[in-house]
Amino acid sequence: MRNIKLTIQYDGTNYSGWQRQNNSNSIQEQIEKAINKVTSEKVNLIGSGRTDKGVHALGQVANFLTSSRIPADRFKLALNSILPEDISIIESEEVDIDFHSRYHALGKRYRYCIYNGKIRNPLYRNYAYHVPWSLNYKEMEKGIKYFIGTHDFKAFMASNSSVKSTVRTVSKFYLEHKEDLMVFTIEGNGFLYNMIRIIIGTLVDIGRERIKADKIPQILESKNRQLAGHTAPPQGLYLTRVFY
Amino acid sequence: MRNIKLTIQYDGTNYSGWQRQNNSNSIQEQIEKAINKVTSEKVNLIGSGRTDKGVHALGQVANFLTSSRIPADRFKLALNSILPEDISIIESEEVDIDFHSRYHALGKRYRYCIYNGKIRNPLYRNYAYHVPWSLNYKEMEKGIKYFIGTHDFKAFMASNSSVKSTVRTVSKFYLEHKEDLMVFTIEGNGFLYNMIRIIIGTLVDIGRERIKADKIPQILESKNRQLAGHTAPPQGLYLTRVFY
Numbered sequence: 001m002r003n004i005k006l007t008i009q010y011d012g013t014n015y016s017g018w019q020r021q022n023n024s025n026s027i028q029e030q031i032e033k034a035i036n037k038v039t040s041e042k043v044n045l046i047g048s049g050r051t052d053k054g055v056h057a058l059g060q061v062a063n064f065l066t067s068s069r070i071p072a073d074r075f076k077l078a079l080n081s082i083l084p085e086d087i088s089i090i091e092s093e094e095v096d097i098d099f100h101s102r103y104h105a106l107g108k109r110y111r112y113c114i115y116n117g118k119i120r121n122p123l124y125r126n127y128a129y130h131v132p133w134s135l136n137y138k139e140m141e142k143g144i145k146y147f148i149g150t151h152d153f154k155a156f157m158a159s160n161s162s163v164k165s166t167v168r169t170v171s172k173f174y175l176e177h178k179e180d181l182m183v184f185t186i187e188g189n190g191f192l193y194n195m196i197r198i199i200i201g202t203l204v205d206i207g208r209e210r211i212k213a214d215k216i217p218q219i220l221e222s223k224n225r226q227l228a229g230h231t232a233p234p235q236g237l238y239l240t241r242v243f244y
Numbered sequence: 245m246r247n248i249k250l251t252i253q254y255d256g257t258n259y260s261g262w263q264r265q266n267n268s269n270s271i272q273e274q275i276e277k278a279i280n281k282v283t284s285e286k287v288n289l290i291g292s293g294r295t296d297k298g299v300h301a302l303g304q305v306a307n308f309l310t311s312s313r314i315p316a317d318r319f320k321l322a323l324n325s326i327l328p329e330d331i332s333i334i335e336s337e338e339v340d341i342d343f344h345s346r347y348h349a350l351g352k353r354y355r356y357c358i359y360n361g362k363i364r365n366p367l368y369r370n371y372a373y374h375v376p377w378s379l380n381y382k383e384m385e386k387g388i389k390y391f392i393g394t395h396d397f398k399a400f401m402a403s404n405s406s407v408k409s410t411v412r413t414v415s416k417f418y419l420e421h422k423e424d425l426m427v428f429t430i431e432g433n434g435f436l437y438n439m440i441r442i443i444i445g446t447l448v449d450i451g452r453e454r455i456k457a458d459k460i461p462q463i464l465e466s467k468n469r470q471l472a473g474h475t476a477p478p479q480g481l482y483l484t485r486v487f488y
């Protein structure tokens with residue numbers, strides 16, 4: 001058996017999300033079907049983690065075991081010729097048989113895009129969060145700094161989810177302005193369910209001066225989801241890189 | 245009667261183009277229907293020009309006559325609340341009763357985006373022309389310069405179209421590299437049918453060294469569509485501004 005690692009880009013707009021589910025169109029299923037066409041094997045494609053409906057990826061990672069003899073870098077071309085245009089394999093390589101996309105991930109980098117124009121821009125509707133209000137950027141920048149470091153992020157996790165530990169480390173978090181887009185980059189050793197979207201929603205609430213930036217330490221300490229801000233929508237979120 | 249001028253953005257992906265046609269979903273028709281809902285009048289919306297299926301706009305202009313008393317700047321909000329999310333009115337204002345979006349246009353600015361990565365990027369599939377080959381940028385830059393000025397562009401017009409004069413003036417034409425995108429900006433007093441897409445296709449052929457940049461004056465002079473390059477696809481093209 002050989003272990004093949006794929007690096008994947010996708011436009012999440014027309015999918016139910018990464019994870020295979022009954023009666024829904026997932027990215028995992030599309031790629032598994034394409035691998036099946038190429039190898040005639042039924043494989044289990046292991047992703048580095050799920051992405052929700054509407055969330056995009058520029059560097060999702062997944063791996064699968066195969067007994068096919070196809071050269072590893074050929075999978076890229078073979079799969080792209082079968083996959084729909086909104087999914088693309090940008091790299092395929094053979095890795096150690098023990099490599100596991102999820103267990104071995106040391107960290108992830110995400111991007112979140114906000115379009116801060118007064119009127120909606122049709123070209124961003126599936127690719128950014130439209131925030132039409134004027135935002136206090138200085139307060140938002142102040143807010144960003146409080147998230148960096150190791151914290152219990154329970155207050156920034158979707159309230160219906162459960163996990164052993166809610167302590168995570170955010171190693172990088174910064175904001176760039178690119179023309180009319182606000183582009184956030186956030187990097188960490190792992191993220192709780194909806195954590196980034198709740199952090200971004202909270203920053204928007206800070207920008208609107210509905211929450212004070214210097215309240216973030218208290219919100220973190222409270223571990224109470226109710227005290228954090230709203231959950232920003234999925235279409236602004238991009239998984240850009242997985243670190244191993 | 246009042247004359248209302250609209251500035252419009254749209255994602256052309258899901259439309260048959262600007263122009264109303266039987267049994268197809270046009271942008272003009274969508275906006276006319278929305279105006280009808282707001283004013284209870286059947287209007288004829290005059291666009292500055294057509295855009296083809298798949299072509300986008302960041303600043304299309306159109307006007308219509310109405311006897312409605314709705315304040316001009318209110319149309320923007322009223323229409324946006326009805327229009328689908330891939331069409332947006334970014335400005336509505338009252339103009340002189342004689343103003344005509346098409347006849348009075350002095351010039352237009354377009355953008356054309358090429359994604360020059362080896363592997364397709366799913367997020368650009370509807371928004372850029374994917375050119376996977378390596379391109380000779382220097383030759384392309386050289387080619388661009390030959391198009392600037394007043395020329396007979398007959399060789400750069402779709403061969404099945406007819407028009408009184410094929411002489412046009414290109415006043416600005418330049419290329420910027422934005423990360424992995426090549427962004428062309430072209431401005432002129434008017435463009436023939438498919439002219440920009442044939443110019444871009446020819447530049448790609450020059451970048452691939454299939455046509456020499458210094459052949460452009462001869463191609464222009466020949467007035468022969470066969471000698472120019474291929475027609476670049478519509479999804480890379482954006483109407484960004486109409487000048488009056």
